[in-house]
Each structure stands twice: as structure tokens, then as C-alpha cells.
Amino acid sequence: MLTATGNDPQKSPVILVADDDRFTRVMLRQLLEKEGYQVIEAENGEKCLAAYQQYQPDMVLLDALMPVMDGFICCQNLQTFTQTPEQKSDRALLGIPVLMITGLEDQKSIDSAFAAGAIDYVTKPLHVPVLLQRIRRLLAASWAEKALRRSEQQYRSVVENVKEVIFQIDPNGNWEFLSPAWTKLMGFTLEETLGTPFLECVHPDDCQLQKELWQSILTGANVGFQREIRYVTKTGATRWLEIHAHASQVTNGKFTGLSGILHDITERIYAAALEKEKIRLETEIIERQRSETMIRQALEKEKELGELKSHIITTISHEFRTPLTTIQSSSELLKLYDKKLTEDKKLKHFQKIGLCVEHITQLLNDVILIGQSEAGQMKFNPISLEVADLCHDLIEEFQSNLDPRYTLKVFIAESPIKGLFDEAMLRKSLNHLLSNAVKYSPKGGTITFQLGCHSDKVTVQIQDEGIGIPSIDQSRLFESFYRGSNISTIGGTGLGLAIVKKYVDLHGGQIQIESEVGIGTTVTVTLPINQ
Structure with a gap:
């Protein structure tokens, strides 16, 4: 006979009671339900196995002597459901606790219960406080063991998926542990690397430095270090690695190894080299400007x-x-x-x-x-020009190539705005200011373009939500080759605004820039309609 009683199995532990004596089952069911457990009953070993597979209980109370299949054989069969290959060699790692209930108190029966896979046993007649205490203890141990397994799985998942290499080096300087990211970074498999000297992977030019750092840990001069060291991959390529290392736990005053992470910074190093070359070129431009000034003063x-x-x-x-x-x-x-x-x-x-x-x-x-x-x-070649039409064409072309991270809002006066302008200069000026709005808004945002006419003047205003211009730089924005102090990572020559200023001056107009760092920049160009 198979019965399941109790409430939602997700809210309280489920206990499977297997006993051929109906009175014992009823007594245990009433006792356990009173304690808040859910109960499943089975009257022999075979039905116990079937009930276990169907309900997956949290614990099994198993009578030793039953017809059809006794408790010892049933317990052995239960282990095939609860153990992984790794767990079979370690009795402490059983998945579901089995508490054997037996009227036999001889040593042979007790040994047989444990050999079959039982975690513990109680004898008949049952002593209720002892039984409940053992049930609570075994359930708590089972839950703790499951939580530990989940933690181990989560830790293993983190180690296996993290991009940085997690490492452990033994006291002899050999690789003791490496996360899977090592193979992706260096090309060597873990089997090829573990047990080998870690210095074999270090670039020859950095071996001495790495030895000194290692010795500083061995002698106790340092407990850790952070350095940039070159390593050599399996293909012979050089990779720059940032090493964060610290001494492992010292046992009885004895150094047990070194552990930490390896972070690939090759691209960052190369980018820094390119930045250095850029600074050199910018310095060269400045030196040429200085030379030009000296020549100007001499003439x-x-x-x-x-x-x-x-x-x-x-x-x-x-x-x-x-x-x-x-x-x-x-x-x-x-x-x-x-x-x-x-x-x-x-x-x-x-x-x-x-x-x-x-x-x-x-x-x-x-x-x-x-x-x-x-x-x-x-050369300045003004012609009669409809500014609104020019702006519509310009915006259409610009928007077709605009990164989807940006939103372009356009407000153009509906009434005709006609005047004398150099079309090429006006087009280049507006295009450059729009490009600047995108260029100096590296994270995207909204760019607003407004065209209006006031009396005898036409006004174009372009506003962005970019990095802004420091106040210390704003007085020099229209100098040739001058660049703001906060845009060292953004390419450019510092000529764009200088050229726009020349174009605006030729039209007899004005250009005004209002900016706040981190908020954005607004550029306003005012041109007379008839020059």
C-alpha cells in the first residue's frame, strides 16, 4: 500500500516510511505529521523503491525485516539512486539519509545496516524523543551537505568562466592549480602546465624580476605583489600579464605557496604605446608651432x-x-x-x-x-542661398550615417531663409559642428539642431550631451592646433573649430560656445543674411 499525506512538499520535508507493520506506519505518520513533516508510506522494500523514485523524499525510515525485499537489500538499492560515482567512495556524501529501524540489536545486524548504506539506526521499541532528534539531525546534515555541493558547483562555475586566470603555485615554484582561462590565454593545456615550474612561462627578459619577486615572498620580505610581467604563449607570442599575487596561508610558520590572478593587459600596454607616440607627434607639432613663432618674430x-x-x-x-x-x-x-x-x-x-x-x-x-x-x-564666394534647404539636405545625409546610440532632434524654421552665403563654407562648418557633437559624446545621447531667423540674421544652434569643455580651455578654442585638456583619448588636430571660426568671420558673423563639463556643449552661429 502506498499513500502520501501532508501539505505542499515544497514547504516541509518529505519522509518515506517503509515498514510492513501497518500499526507502526500509522503511529509514525501521526507522530511525524504532528512535527510538521509530510509522510509517504510503503509496506515493503519493492514499494519503498517505487515510492522513492516517484516522490524523491528528503529522508527514508526503513524497517530492516520486511517481506518481498528486506530493508538491507532495499537500502543497497537506494544507494544506486542517491550516489554519483564520486560519492560511492565516500559515505559522508550520500544524497538522501536512510535511518534504519530494526528490532535486531546484535552487532552483525548493525554492521549490515551500515554496510547497506544506512546513515544511522534506531531499535524497536521506538523511543520517540530519540527518533525525532535523529531525524532532525540527519535532515539538517543532509541540507547542509546539499548547500555545500551547490556552493562548490557555483564556485567551480565562477572559476571556469572568469576571464582572468586564477592560479596556485606550490612552495617549489611549480604550478599547482590553474583555472581553465589559462588555456585560452596561453595555449597550453592544464595537463601540460600543472606540475611544471612557473618560471618556464615567463619571458626571458623578465625572468630575473620574477625570481626576485618570488624570493621576496619566500624570505618573508613581502606578503604579496602586483607587477606587469611578460609571459610567452605556446605559439611563442608575448603577452603582458598583470599579476596580483599573495602568499598562501602559512602552516606552522612554513610557507605553503603563492596564489592570485593573472590579468591579460597586452592591449592596454599597446594602447599606451600608441598614446605615447601620439603625444610625441603632438609635441612635434607644438615644437613646429614654436619654430614658426620664432621665425615670425625674426622676419x-x-x-x-x-x-x-x-x-x-x-x-x-x-x-x-x-x-x-x-x-x-x-x-x-x-x-x-x-x-x-x-x-x-x-x-x-x-x-x-x-x-x-x-x-x-x-x-x-x-x-x-x-x-x-x-x-x-x-577664397570667399557668396551666392544667393536658401539656408533651410541646405540644412535639410545636410541633416538627411548626416542622419543616414548616424550611430543608433544617438538621437538627432531637428527644428528648422518653416519660412524661407534666403541670403548671401558661401555654400561650401556653410556646409562644411555645420557638418563639422554636428560631427563634433557626435565625436565628443562618446556614450551617445541627444543632439539638437535648430535653425531660425531673427530680423536680418540667421541663427544655427547645435547642442549635445557630451563630455563638455573645461572653463580653462574655452578662451582658446579657436586657436589652431589647440585641444581641450579633457580629450586626450579622442583623436583630432585642433584645427576644426579654427577653420569654422575663419568661415564665420568671412561671413561677418559670430560664433559662441557655452559648455559645462559632464553636461554638454551648445554652439551658436549667427550670420547676417546679406553681407
């Missing part, structure tokens, strides 16, 4: 100064054209001879090279425009 005539500046700009232009030629040549060679890359990767390289060519060409054009302006050679 007595304005014409001679203009000719000299034109010569300098021409020289700079030629210096820019050399890398352009190199990039274009490399692109052709890559197309013709590089057979190691897939077609998709080749295409990406070609696109990158093409973008570099366009970018450097634009820089060259900006330098030439500044030179023409300061030499008084910039």
Missing part, C-alpha cells in the same frame, strides 16, 4: 612672413603625403599577395586602410586651409 616684413608660412605648410603637406602613398601601396600589396586571411578579413583591412587615407587627407586639407587663411588667400 620684418609681412610678405616675407606669409611666404615663409606657406613654405612650412607646403612642407608639412608633403610629409603627410608620404604616409598616404605608403598606405595605398600596402593596400594593393595586401590585395595581391596576402593569402593567409579570409576574404572577409581582407576586406576589413582594406576598409580600415581606406578610412585612414580619407582621415589623413582631411587633416592635410585642414592644414592647407589654415595656411591659406593666415596668408589671406582663402
Whole structure:
């Protein structure tokens, strides 16, 4: 006979009572339900196994002597349901506690109960307080063991999925533990690495430093360290790793090893090198500016100064054209001879090279425009122009290439706004200011474009939610090659606003910039309709 009683099994422990004596089952059911447990009954060993598979109870109370299948054999069969291969070798790791109930008190019967897999036993006649205490104790132990397993599984999941390498080195300097991220980072399998000296993976040029750090831990001079060390991968490539290490627990005053994490910072190191090169180039530009100033002070005539500046700009232009030629040549060679890359990767390289060519060409054009302006050679060709139509065309083209992280709000006056303007200069100025709004809003946001007409003046206002401009920089925004102090990580030459200012001046207009760091920037351009 199989019966299940009690409430929702998720709210209280479920106990399976297997006993051929109906009176004992009824007595145990009433006793256990009074304590808040749910009870499932089985009258022999076979039905006990069936009930266990169906209800998955939290505990089994198992009579030793039953017909059809006795409690000893039933308990042995239960172990096949509750044990994993690892658990079979360790009695403490059983999944479901089995409490054997037996009227036999001889040592052989007791040994048989434990050999069958029982966690504990009680003898008949039952002593209720002892039985309840053992049930509570065994359930608590079972839950604690399950919680421990879940914690171990969670810890293993974290270790196996974390990107950084978690490591342990034994007192002899050999790898004792490595998380799976090691194989992805270095190419070596864990089997190839564990047990080998950790210094074998260190770059030869950094071995001495690594030895000194290791000795400082062994001698007790340091309890840990954080350093950037080069390691060599299985393919021979060099990777920069940031090592956070500390001495493992000392047992009886004896050093037991070193543990910590390895973080791949190769890309960061290379980025820092590129930033250093950028600073060098910017320094070179500043030095050229200083040289130009010294030459300007040495010249007595304005014409001679203009000719000299034109010569300098021409020289700079030629210096820019050399890398352009190199990039274009490399692109052709890559197309013709590089057979190691897939077609998709080749295409990406070609696109990158093409973008570099366009970018450097634009820089060259900006330098030439500044030179023409300061030499008084910039051509100004105003024509009768409908500004609203120009802005509509510009916005449509700009929005088609806009990153989806940005929202562009446009407000253009419905009435015609017609005046005398240089179309090319006006288009380039507005396009540059819109591009700046995107460029200096690296996290996205809303960009607002407004065009209005007031009396005899047309006003264009462009507002962003970007990084803003420090107040200390705002007085120098229109100087050639000057860049704000908070945009060192954002590319640029510092010529864009200088060129826009030249264009606005040629129109007889004004440009005003209002900005707050972390809030955004608003640029307002005011131009007379008829110059």
C-alpha cells in the first residue's frame, strides 16, 4: 500500500516510511505529521523503491525485516539512486539519509545496516524523543551537505568562466592549480602546465624580476605583489600579464605557496604605446608651432612672413603625403599577395586602410586651409542661398550615417531663409559642428539642431550631451592646433573649430560656445543674411 499525506512538499520535508507493520506506519505518520513533516508510506522494500523514485523524499525510515525485499537489500538499492560515482567512495556524501529501524540489536545486524548504506539506526521499541532528534539531525546534515555541493558547483562555475586566470603555485615554484582561462590565454593545456615550474612561462627578459619577486615572498620580505610581467604563449607570442599575487596561508610558520590572478593587459600596454607616440607627434607639432613663432618674430616684413608660412605648410603637406602613398601601396600589396586571411578579413583591412587615407587627407586639407587663411588667400564666394534647404539636405545625409546610440532632434524654421552665403563654407562648418557633437559624446545621447531667423540674421544652434569643455580651455578654442585638456583619448588636430571660426568671420558673423563639463556643449552661429 502506498499513500502520501501532508501539505505542499515544497514547504516541509518529505519522509518515506517503509515498514510492513501497518500499526507502526500509522503511529509514525501521526507522530511525524504532528512535527510538521509530510509522510509517504510503503509496506515493503519493492514499494519503498517505487515510492522513492516517484516522490524523491528528503529522508527514508526503513524497517530492516520486511517481506518481498528486506530493508538491507532495499537500502543497497537506494544507494544506486542517491550516489554519483564520486560519492560511492565516500559515505559522508550520500544524497538522501536512510535511518534504519530494526528490532535486531546484535552487532552483525548493525554492521549490515551500515554496510547497506544506512546513515544511522534506531531499535524497536521506538523511543520517540530519540527518533525525532535523529531525524532532525540527519535532515539538517543532509541540507547542509546539499548547500555545500551547490556552493562548490557555483564556485567551480565562477572559476571556469572568469576571464582572468586564477592560479596556485606550490612552495617549489611549480604550478599547482590553474583555472581553465589559462588555456585560452596561453595555449597550453592544464595537463601540460600543472606540475611544471612557473618560471618556464615567463619571458626571458623578465625572468630575473620574477625570481626576485618570488624570493621576496619566500624570505618573508613581502606578503604579496602586483607587477606587469611578460609571459610567452605556446605559439611563442608575448603577452603582458598583470599579476596580483599573495602568499598562501602559512602552516606552522612554513610557507605553503603563492596564489592570485593573472590579468591579460597586452592591449592596454599597446594602447599606451600608441598614446605615447601620439603625444610625441603632438609635441612635434607644438615644437613646429614654436619654430614658426620664432621665425615670425625674426622676419620684418609681412610678405616675407606669409611666404615663409606657406613654405612650412607646403612642407608639412608633403610629409603627410608620404604616409598616404605608403598606405595605398600596402593596400594593393595586401590585395595581391596576402593569402593567409579570409576574404572577409581582407576586406576589413582594406576598409580600415581606406578610412585612414580619407582621415589623413582631411587633416592635410585642414592644414592647407589654415595656411591659406593666415596668408589671406582663402577664397570667399557668396551666392544667393536658401539656408533651410541646405540644412535639410545636410541633416538627411548626416542622419543616414548616424550611430543608433544617438538621437538627432531637428527644428528648422518653416519660412524661407534666403541670403548671401558661401555654400561650401556653410556646409562644411555645420557638418563639422554636428560631427563634433557626435565625436565628443562618446556614450551617445541627444543632439539638437535648430535653425531660425531673427530680423536680418540667421541663427544655427547645435547642442549635445557630451563630455563638455573645461572653463580653462574655452578662451582658446579657436586657436589652431589647440585641444581641450579633457580629450586626450579622442583623436583630432585642433584645427576644426579654427577653420569654422575663419568661415564665420568671412561671413561677418559670430560664433559662441557655452559648455559645462559632464553636461554638454551648445554652439551658436549667427550670420547676417546679406553681407
